[in-house]
Amino acid sequence: MVWHSYSGGFYATAIRKNFMRTISGVPTNGVYQFLRYLMDAMETFGPTHIICCWDMGSKTFRTDMFEGYKANRGAPPEELVPQFDLVKEVVDALGIQNVGLANYEADDCIGTIAKRYASSYDITILTGDQDILQLVSQNIAVAIMRKGQGNYEVFTADNFYEKRGISPKQVIDMKGLMGDTADNYPGVKGIGEKTAMKLLAEHETIDMLLEHVDKLPMSLQTKIKNNMDMLHLSRNLAEIKCDVPLECEIEKAKWLFEREKTIEKFREMELEKLTRLLG
Numbered sequence: 001m002v003w004h005s006y007s008g009g010f011y012a013t014a015i016r017k018n019f020m021r022t023i024s025g026v027p028t029n030g031v032y033q034f035l036r037y038l039m040d041a042m043e044t045f046g047p048t049h050i051i052c053c054w055d056m057g058s059k060t061f062r063t064d065m066f067e068g069y070k071a072n073r074g075a076p077p078e079e080l081v082p083q084f085d086l087v088k089e090v091v092d093a094l095g096i097q098n099v100g101l102a103n104y105e106a107d108d109c110i111g112t113i114a115k116r117y118a119s120s121y122d123i124t125i126l127t128g129d130q131d132i133l134q135l136v137s138q139n140i141a142v143a144i145m146r147k148g149q150g151n152y153e154v155f156t157a158d159n160f161y162e163k164r165g166i167s168p169k170q171v172i173d174m175k176g177l178m179g180d181t182a183d184n185y186p187g188v189k190g191i192g193e194k195t196a197m198k199l200l201a202e203h204e205t206i207d208m209l210l211e212h213v214d215k216l217p218m219s220l221q222t223k224i225k226n227n228m229d230m231l232h233l234s235r236n237l238a239e240i241k242c243d244v245p246l247e248c249e250i251e252k253a254k255w256l257f258e259r260e261k262t263i264e265k266f267r268e269m270e271l272e273k274l275t276r277l278l279g
Contacts, residue, residue: 022270030083035274040150041126049253052091053109054100061103062237072184093265097253104244107131111242114140117250134171134240136160166200173206176235187234188227206235
């Protein structure tokens, strides 16, 4: 199982203004919720190997390609910032490998690990990020975390088209055409999801679409030709890189749970109530 670092639990408790803190004042609600989600997923999917992937800062090769990439996102709340390192400490105490690489996103680390080992293992990627769906293949499943703990929608090579109406590889071209408001790149101005789906159903890929662009209705021709550079840029931004120079050995990802070490870390962080989830 490859886990994409998740902060949704922090925001869920923050909305309720239910901040948890240690006696010394260190906020821990994000850590607590992260671990609840993680341990539920471990029980649900029963992985033999676990890797937790992290973004390593806001600057990546994508921000070099397009200055506006994710520029619409504000800084994380100050209560959340110190909890990233705390989560990594607890993840390490659980015997789980933390992985990240400067200049790349967690998605790229996940893609690289999944593709590298899919021929030898059945991979399940646990995430809340829909971009990861492009990685679905015969031995790679993606479990999207829905609202509420324990609520997952699992995408596989067998059910993907039925659920989405496109293939996993077409996810990249879909975002190239319609852009991504969450990541702040526009795609082709004036083309939304419905039109993008129709174009991909008819032409399969952006490259094949462009070969027949002169046969499209004039309004679509104009939109595409006027946004050609952004179309190609958006597709490049959307694609997860699966060949990043990542040092990650699957043998080190075998999950060997050390109960006492974990309990000690929970006590240190004043999260003793989590021990009941250890079984």
